[in-house]
Amino acid sequence: MKWQNALKDFQLYLKIERGLSDNSIESYCRDIQRLMSYLEENNISNSPISISSETIQHFIYEAAKSLNARSQSRLISGLRSFFNYLVFEDYRSDNPLELIESPKIGRKLPDTLSEEEIDQIIQAIDLSKPEGERNRAMLETLYGCGLRVSELINLKLSDLFFDEGFIKVTGKGDKQRFVPIVASTIKYINIYRNEIRNHQSIQAGFEDTLFLNRRGKQLTRAMIFTIIKQLVEKIGLKKNVSPHTFRHSFATHLLQNDADLRAIQLMLGHESITTTEIYVHLDKSHLTKVVEKYHPRK
Template identity: 65%
Template sequence: MNWQQATSDYTNYLKIERGLSKNSIDSYNRDVKKLVSFLAVLKNKSSPIYITSDIIQEFIYDASKSINSKSQARLISGLRSFFDYLIFEDYRQDNPTDLIESPNITRKLPDTLEKQEVDNLIAAIDLSHPQGERNKTIIETIFSCGLRVSELINLQLSDLFFNDGYIRVLGKGNKFRFVPIHHTTIKRLNFYIDEIRSKINPKKEEEDIVFLNRRGKRLTRQMIFIILKDLAIKTNLKKSIGPHTLRHSFATYLLKNGADLRVIQQLLGHESITTTEIYVHLDTSYLKEVVELHHPRSDININDK
């Protein structure tokens, strides 16, 4: 088996068997391509069947000179998945990454925005341009529904069930979920669709996409980041923000206002509750208030004997 055949079969496996999104598949493939490029520099034409732990160790050491520990861990994880696939298909008996230790990563808590900071971002948008109305609707939609950036840019008109108060979201692993949408966000989306989007001629295969650029094509992930970065500069916001900041803020507000963590998990489309639990650590003062208020001993006076 050569590398071209292995990576092609692996791509099909990720797409068909695991049902991963294109972004996830591209990410896994990048990890394998980095290893292939490294082997080419060494003039090593070994088949993936014969790659050893020593080769992987040498590759990771070389990569560590230019990437941080988080990227190293991601690279090791990607390669581990690839070689697990080769074992699954009986191409080899062992995984050369098994003896490779991933670097310890300190979990960085995500930034969140106060409601006033979100309002300031929206207020800084120039609504005299059609893109301004679109950008305002984008921010409102992410913040109101807690969407990932990929979920936003792929949102379709046929996913909007306003009469029922829901939108349908295609999340990771090509799994759909229904997310409630606030009536104020429905109003903004209706205005954008009726007054702005209706004047755009969508490109072929983009007819159902909600958010389009002026040329009728769906927005890119990078464009959403640029929109938010520019607004952060305009409002002199010192926090590092992106679409995920609005998503984190959405979840944090729900938690502060008493939403159950399992409900937040479903709304965000997290596969595991442990992913959602990061939001618990965002506001320890809130958790302390909850314990003091609802603890079974909260009615006992400390002066009682």
């Protein structure tokens, strides 16, 4: 079995049987391609079936020189999944990563913005330019609905159910959920739609896409990162802010205002409540308030 053939089969498995998103599949494939490059550079002719645990250990040791603990752990996890797939398909009888331990890493707490910082970023948008109204609507939607950046750029006009107060969001693995949308976010989206988008020349195939670039096509993830980076620099904010920071802030602010953790889980589209529980660790004062409010010995 050749590496390229095994990689293609693994991609199909991840997409069809596990229902992973394109971004997740790409991440898995990068791990395997990194191993393939290492084998080629070192003239090692092992196939996916014959490669040994020792060879993979040497590869991980070399890779670790340029990776932090979290990246090492993700690399090992990706390779372990690949070889588990080969075992599952009876190509191999063992997983060469079974005895390879991932480095110990703590759970990383996400960066968040205060409500004032979010207001400052949005207020820094230049509304005299056509894209200003679009950018304001996008950031209000990111924060107001707690979306992932991929969910934002893929949002459709047909996903907007403003009369009911919801939007339909397509998340990881094409799983759909309905997320409440507040009146102020609806207002900014409608301003963008009526005053900017309606006057654009829209490319074929993007008629239903909500947020468009100047050429009338769907925005890229990189463009959203760039827009936010420029705004953060403009106001002189010394924080590492990405689109995901708005999502983290959405969840944190809801929790700080006594929202139910299960409700936050549903809005974020987390499969496990454990993923959502990370926000509890951001603000220990929230736990104190819960005890003071609900404990019988308060």
